[in-house]
Amino acid sequence: MTTHLTHWGAFEASSDGERLTSVRPWSGDPEPMPLIENVASAQHHVTRIDQPHVRRGWLENGPGATPRGAEPFVPVSWERALALLSGELGRVYQQYGAEAVYGGSYGWASAGRFHHAQSQLHRFLNCLGGYVRHVNSYSLGVSAVLLPHVIGELDWVMRHATAKTVLAARSELVVAFGGLSPKNAAVSPGGVSRHNARTWIAQARARGCRFVSISPLRDDTPSEGAAEWIAPLPGSDAAMMLALAQVLDAEGLADKDFLREYTVGYDRFAEYLRGARDGVTKDPEWAATITGVPADRIRMLAREMAAARTLVTVSWALQRAQYGEQPLWLGVVLAAMLGEIGLPGGGFGHGYGSTAGLGEPARIPVPRLPQGGNGVETFIPVARIADMLLNPGVPYRYNGHDLVYPDIRLVYWCGGNPFHHHQDLARLRTAFACPDTVVVHDAFWTATARHADIVLPSTMSIERDDFGVGEGDRMFFPMPALTRPHGAARDDHWMFAELAERLGVGKEFTEGRTVDEWLRHLYEDWRLIQSAAGHDLPGFDQFWASESIELPVPEADQVLAAQFRDDPDRCPLTTPSGKIEIFSETIDGFGYPDCPGHPVWLEPEEWLGGPAAARFPLQLVANQPRTKLHSQLDVGAHSLSAKIGGREPVRLHPSDAAARGLGGGEIVRIFNGRGSCLAGLIIDDAVRVGVAQLSTGAWYDPDPADPTFCRHGNPNALTADRPASTLSQGCTGQLALVQIERYSGVIADVTVRCPPATS
Ligand SMILES: Nc1nc2c(c(=O)[nH]1)N[C@H]1C(S)=C(S)[C@@H](COP(=O)(O)OP(=O)(O)OC[C@H]3O[C@@H](n4cnc5c(=O)[nH]c(N)nc54)[C@H](O)[C@@H]3O)O[C@H]1N2
Numbered sequence: 001m002t003t004h005l006t007h008w009g010a011f012e013a014s015s016d017g018e019r020l021t022s023v024r025p026w027s028g029d030p031e032p033m034p035l036i037e038n039v040a041s042a043q044h045h046v047t048r049i050d051q052p053h054v055r056r057g058w059l060e061n062g063p064g065a066t067p068r069g070a071e072p073f074v075p076v077s078w079e080r081a082l083a084l085l086s087g088e089l090g091r092v093y094q095q096y097g098a099e100a101v102y103g104g105s106y107g108w109a110s111a112g113r114f115h116h117a118q119s120q121l122h123r124f125l126n127c128l129g130g131y132v133r134h135v136n137s138y139s140l141g142v143s144a145v146l147l148p149h150v151i152g153e154l155d156w157v158m159r160h161a162t163a164k165t166v167l168a169a170r171s172e173l174v175v176a177f178g179g180l181s182p183k184n185a186a187v188s189p190g191g192v193s194r195h196n197a198r199t200w201i202a203q204a205r206a207r208g209c210r211f212v213s214i215s216p217l218r219d220d221t222p223s224e225g226a227a228e229w230i231a232p233l234p235g236s237d238a239a240m241m242l243a244l245a246q247v248l249d250a251e252g253l254a255d256k257d258f259l260r261e262y263t264v265g266y267d268r269f270a271e272y273l274r275g276a277r278d279g280v281t282k283d284p285e286w287a288a289t290i291t292g293v294p295a296d297r298i299r300m301l302a303r304e305m306a307a308a309r310t311l312v313t314v315s316w317a318l319q320r321a322q323y324g325e326q327p328l329w330l331g332v333v334l335a336a337m338l339g340e341i342g343l344p345g346g347g348f349g350h351g352y353g354s355t356a357g358l359g360e361p362a363r364i365p366v367p368r369l370p371q372g373g374n375g376v377e378t379f380i381p382v383a384r385i386a387d388m389l390l391n392p393g394v395p396y397r398y399n400g401h402d403l404v405y406p407d408i409r410l411v412y413w414c415g416g417n418p419f420h421h422h423q424d425l426a427r428l429r430t431a432f433a434c435p436d437t438v439v440v441h442d443a444f445w446t447a448t449a450r451h452a453d454i455v456l457p458s459t460m461s462i463e464r465d466d467f468g469v470g471e472g473d474r475m476f477f478p479m480p481a482l483t484r485p486h487g488a489a490r491d492d493h494w495m496f497a498e499l500a501e502r503l504g505v506g507k508e509f510t511e512g513r514t515v516d517e518w519l520r521h522l523y524e525d526w527r528l529i530q531s532a533a534g535h536d537l538p539g540f541d542q543f544w545a546s547e548s549i550e551l552p553v554p555e556a557d558q559v560l561a562a563q564f565r566d567d568p569d570r571c572p573l574t575t576p577s578g579k580i581e582i583f584s585e586t587i588d589g590f591g592y593p594d595c596p597g598h599p600v601w602l603e604p605e606e607w608l609g610g611p612a613a614a615r616f617p618l619q620l621v622a623n624q625p626r627t628k629l630h631s632q633l634d635v636g637a638h639s640l641s642a643k644i645g646g647r648e649p650v651r652l653h654p655s656d657a658a659a660r661g662l663g664g665g666e667i668v669r670i671f672n673g674r675g676s677c678l679a680g681l682i683i684d685d686a687v688r689v690g691v692a693q694l695s696t697g698a699w700y701d702p703d704p705a706d707p708t709f710c711r712h713g714n715p716n717a718l719t720a721d722r723p724a725s726t727l728s729q730g731c732t733g734q735l736a737l738v739q740i741e742r743y744s745g746v747i748a749d750v751t752v753r754c755p756p757a758t759s
Pocket residue numbers: 106107108109110115117138139140320414415416417418420421422423441442443444446458459460461492622623624629630631632633696715716719733734
């Protein structure tokens with residue numbers, strides 16, 4: 001058996017050279033994930049792309065904005081595809097320059113450091129002069145912008161998060177906004193070796209630590225935590241957090257010494273809590289009317305938090321919403337008021353239930369493919385993709401900058417699926433009709449590939465040699481190819497090398513190395529640097545022959561901001577004041593009404609407490625899927641096993657199902673003013689009343705006559721393409737208001753599980 005790494009875990013497999021004949025979890029994994037079953041079952045699915053394809057209209061009429069997503073594709077040879085594409089790249093770069101190429105190409109692609117799809121694309125486009133890039137992520141669009149103003153760079157908050165082993169040993173109370181989802185914490189970009197999402201929680205619980213899970217879904221926190229479940233209206237956490245802060249303030253429970261020494265701006269914030277200007281005290285009675293959580297429970301919780309070593313942790317999901325800055329900032333503020341930032345087991349955390357890597361102590365850095373320099377300065381915040389394509393030349397604001405959308409002629413996507421990940425997919429489809437040319441590399445006929453002009457078939461990671469290690473993970477795996485490529489699929493690197501050659505930059509792109517030579521070169525280069533830093537690592541041949549190697553971890557018991565606490569003058573934070581900013585002069589100075597200088601309660605446009613709920617009285621929670629990573633391998637066996645009538649499952653509380661006369665297992669229609677989709681109903685009292693949970697990931701399957709209607713169950717047919725705020729311009733895909741009814745139409749087949757029409 002040979003070991004292989006995916007974003008959701010390592011496995012051991014045997015193969016007959018064409019397919020995996022048996023797959024079992026890596027022997028070192030104490031909590032293996034069934035997601036690994038998707039790999040072998042998807043590999044030769046009919047939706048694998050087996051050769052290059054070109055959209056018929058593009059082939060016949062050349063570059064241009066004829067409708068994308070409806071026409072048949074023409075299969076072409078590699079030679080023809082590469083000639084057409086290199087010709088088109090040459091044309092666009094020559095005629096319009098690098099500013100006309102969007103190469104942001106957001107997406108997770110596959111594990112493996114060398115064949116990392118985005119890195120390969122960026123390196124290639126940089127050889128041609130550069131590209132318009134993206135900043136930030138769909139994951140953490142708000143956090144990446146807000147946290148540097150408030151406590152420190154996102155990367156620092158993530159990498160130096162208090163270790164889970166420390167929480168297991170020291171926390172007395174864990175208050176988890178958004179829960180501690182074990183399915184999410186099973187995944188990390190680049191891979192996970194030893195899953196431990198449940199282990200640390202079980203250990204802490206056995207020692208007497210209490211867990212409070214604040215979330216619309218009971219199963220957002222694993223049963224090992226025996227958590228108390230509190231379910232405020234989704235999107236209202238900021239109000240509950242303000243009330244917790246108000247109790248600490250009013251009852252003298254806030255740590256004044258900590259606030260004086262380590263923070264700035266508490267007084268301005270406290271005035272707001274006390275209602276000095278607006279006459280509204282943000283007390284638990286006030287919050288109860290907004291959140292639906294009883295005032296007594298909020299008041300008691302504040303006292304419990306003040307009495308115990310308490311971790312306040314905020315899931316990434318809370319900031320993936322309109323005004324997502326507010327609950328995140330308040331998480332930091334609450335932890336600061338409790339005075340335990342920098343102490344083991346207390347303080348602030350961000351995403352213990354969002355990724356496997358958080359709370360894994362920082363290990364030494366790992367090899368990466370150099371991407372070269374980008375000659376273009378223009379960028380967009382990642383979730384502004386549709387805005388950019390629809391509004392060339394239009395100004396907009398972001399984090400203190402006045403920016404202008406560029407005029408994009410060519411969109412190049414390699415390793416991502418915007419027709420899965422972006423909000424309001426019908427709007428994205430209109431946006432994708434704007435450029436001259438759309439190029440997509442993928443292994444599968446995703447909805448994005450179906451909206452392209454030139455589609456090139458990539459290998460899966462099991463079909464190529466690579467090495468891999470996850471963010472925060474300490475096991476570094478060789479990843480030799482397990483099978484030959486499907487059909488005529490090729491590695492992205494090979495495609496870019498061929499294109500680079502035709503465009504006269506072959507040498508710059510490959511530096512004259514084969515893939516084998518690159519792997520050895522990147523590894524040995526890295527080993528040399530590590531050895532100078534005192535880390536002794538095996539040579540490449542020994543590594544390649546091994547099953548995996550363990551990377552050194554300098555400080556196993558890390559605690560976030562411990563050095564700052566010990567010596568705030570010598571180890572200041574990277575914020576403007578060097579301290580935690582409860583009031584930010586910088587943000588205040590931007591003057592954005594949707595994100596003022598200290599955290600506040602702002603009523604979102606789509607929440608159950610607002611007027612829009614009269615028409616659409618259910619809050620859709622579009623969270624991460626349990627049976628797959630995003631849209632990846634949605635045709636795999638494990639993902640398919642959860643579908644109902646071939647559709648993605650939606651969960652509803654028994655009372656909400658009864659009120660609509662709906663039964664479990666029915667196909668329902670979920671709709672709002674933007675769009676609609678079908679889904680298979682599950683009735684479950686683990687869901688808060690008023691909430692409908694439909695996870696992301698079902699491949700978008702638009703009705704040919706109506707792109708706002710997805711027949712499969714992609715929640716982004718329903719979500720709004722609306723930024724979190726002017727500050728972050730972050731993605732807000734987590735929440736939307738909807739209504740649900742029995743589907744009375746003819747239940748059409750899901751066509752996205754078949755290849756598109758060819759001619
Ligand atoms: N409504 C809503 N929407 C959301 C979210 C939400 O919470 N709610 N979450 C958002 C978040 S956090 C994220 S990160 C995004 C995720 O969005 P994406 O990262 O775009 O989603 P994936 O499905 O992982 O897309 C990766 C694609 O890369 C392809 N691929 C895999 N390996 C390779 C390779 O080697 N080469 C090439 N060329 N392609 C490859 C896969 O087949 C797949 O199509 O979704 C976002 N969308």
